[in-house]
Amino acid sequence: MGAEEFVNNNSKSRGFHEMEEDGFDNFTDSELVYHVRDALNSVSSGDNESYNQLVGVMYHTDRLAPDEVALLVTSLKALSGAVSYIDNAIHETLLSSIFRINMWNYGPDVMDALLELIISLAASNGKHVELCLEMLVSNFTPPYSFMGILKQPRGIARKDQVLSRVHSALKHIADLVPLAPSKLSTIVSQKIPIYAKEPLVVIYMENMLKLESGAIGEFLRSTMLMALMDTLIDLDVDIGWDDILQDDSSKGIFQMEIEDVDEIADYDEEDGTEEVLLQFPRELSRKTLGGNSTAEKLDSLMVVTFEHLKSCEASGRLIEVFEPLLDSFRITVLTAYKSKFSQFVMFYACALDPENCGVRFAVLLADIFVCEEYPLPFRMSAISYLASYLSRANFLSAPLVASMLKRLVDWCFEYCKTKGGEMNPTSHRLFYSGCQAIMYVLCFRMKSMIDVAWFKPHLLLIEPILKHKLSPLKVCLPSIVDEFCRQAEAALLFTSSEEFNFNYLLESEHSRAFGGMERLDMFFPFDPCLLRKSDSLQEMHSILRPPFPLSSPISSPISPHPNIGFIRPHFVYWSMVRPPYDDDEGISDEDVVEQELDLDVSKMSITPRDPLSYWISNGLEEPRGMPARIRPSTSPESL
């Protein structure tokens, strides 16, 4: 095949439609290709007739009859053979007509012909690569008209046809143009339809994760995961704290947490009162959150992420996904200072692999805290995450928590010796946040820390730290100090020489001072996750309490969620904690039901270990007790 054959070809004179009338069967593939080349070449000499006919075929998209489909397929195939003749300036109309074809509207034969053309285009000329990649990325999501049937079997089948082909086309292009993946990652990150409707964003995200785990994953992994976290954070910060926050500083941190919202909602309805759930400074009302479409979007995206993480873990890839995830957490989430939900992605990843990922996360946070090169708010944010993480993650072993606490205690002790001075909330912010972190973790884990034998000397160091001139007990959050002192006294660890009379204040002016503008004194990032699907136990409820109406005001028609509670099985609620001063609490009937609930949780959940064993055992080989339903503020005046 050489140039001469082309010149001698006598199909030059025929129009496209004439050929069509004769029936394409009469022409060989090469004749068709020559005709197309001819049409393309004549544009520059002014003869646009065949060219325009060709463009017309590409534009004719609605409700194609079978012969029209055949025409489209044949034209696409002929074009594939003529790609080197396509110029991106002269044949701009043709190119734009090709690129606007949406594969979701067609059957597999059109898809295949189109993709062959796209791949050939991309390989033939560097100028086309970016446009071809953009076209493929825009096929990640269905057109608006398709949205209605997305959930139906035919929609699902079509989705599978399109996406499998798109991803294999991307792989082919990467094989032929080795630098394409870097262009692709830029294009994919830029085109995230973050403000589109929820189903579209979710499909797009699924595609991003499919790229990450696919054949060209190694080139795209870190950018895809980074873009994922960025998207989550963008949605996260859009959900305003202020809209929903009820600033009631008289409530304590350790009061009853919203873990059984549905029950409370039910209770409300029975009462017929409009009493909204107990509001807590850092906990958002589910009622108001439910209607928030951004929250719903974020929730769905997090579920997609969780499911992806779970499948990564199942295929043994969690570690290679975890590192980029950790990087993007450090760069994006940690610096966002008041991220509400996105951090639970890390929580879940750690829960899937406590020994590696769980430890790695804790160590990273501790490293950031002690590293002098990082800016102050960054380090304080890290310690808030660490404290909340160590308290709330039920999959962390006591020795690990103890070793983290050891680092903190050592650091604080060193600080007292070298930089100690008079009490000054603003100058010693880091120190106060470190002390508060230690106290907070011990509030949750007092018993298990006492049981770790080698930790005892460090536990004893806490007293001199807290009684130092810097007076952390006066500066840290009063409710935490209060709870800690009570637990520490009951555990015979520490007796505070002064009487602290906080009047059950949550915060004080000192704590505000050390917390600074970002209020990092009151930042507990792993407080109960209030996004419904990520956290929920809805299926659990329907199994164990059949007549339960699930009357949570935010509930849309609840379809059985395929995955049972992502976060909840790994999470420590305050009610699960047995502080040392509550040893004599009895077991009520209520708790029997509660325990059944929890036992079934551990049977059904993916957590391999018994989530409660770290809390209950006190070393005396007591039969595993029921998690007593404690009202932590046991003094009568509390709410």
Next chain:
Amino acid sequence: MEGLKVSDANLVVYVHPSKSTKVQQAVLRELSSLLFKFSENFDGVVLAYDFQIQDKIAKILPGFHPYFAVRLKAKLLLFAPKPNMLLEGKVVKLTQTSIHVIVLGFSSAIISDEDIREEFNYKIKHGDEQFGSRSHKRHVIKVGTVIRFLVKSFDEEILHISGSLVPANTGSIRWLARHLEEFSLTERSPRKRGESEGELVIQEQAYSLNNDNRIKKSKKHRISEES
């Protein structure tokens, strides 16, 4: 293979003050951002670098951000294909109308059928697509073959080469190496070509790739080329 060169460069890298304790790392990072991109300064795509910091003392830039200027002496491996150079690459895809090649693992090249000389004929043999020579039965190009081709043009942005198999000394490397001797002798006689217009006389250094590692001295060849 032509198009590769090693250049010495005196570079200045501006480092942010926060990296003053990790200068080596900062310089590496900065130089890495040059990789696999065409640089006008160096007139080529930077493939690899090696550097030495000249001075422990660096000048601090006046201004808002006090970056400091680290002077380096660097050796850069550059890829700068120009028209009419001969390159080698591996065939990754063959169609009736084109051959797709990848050069040095990162640069994609395409040879369209009008730039493939008459000698080669597309056929499908045992299910594999290939271009076989009509005059030399053993000269075959298929997926996986390493071929030598002539550069027609080079797109600096996407590092995409448009190539040609028209000159007689292009084709499968393995075959060319074996037949280089006899090949270069017959080369002198003008080959039959369709409408060839114009000739180009170029200086060429031919390398043989067989184990003997003989390097031919430069020869002047007449190579017919379609303009």
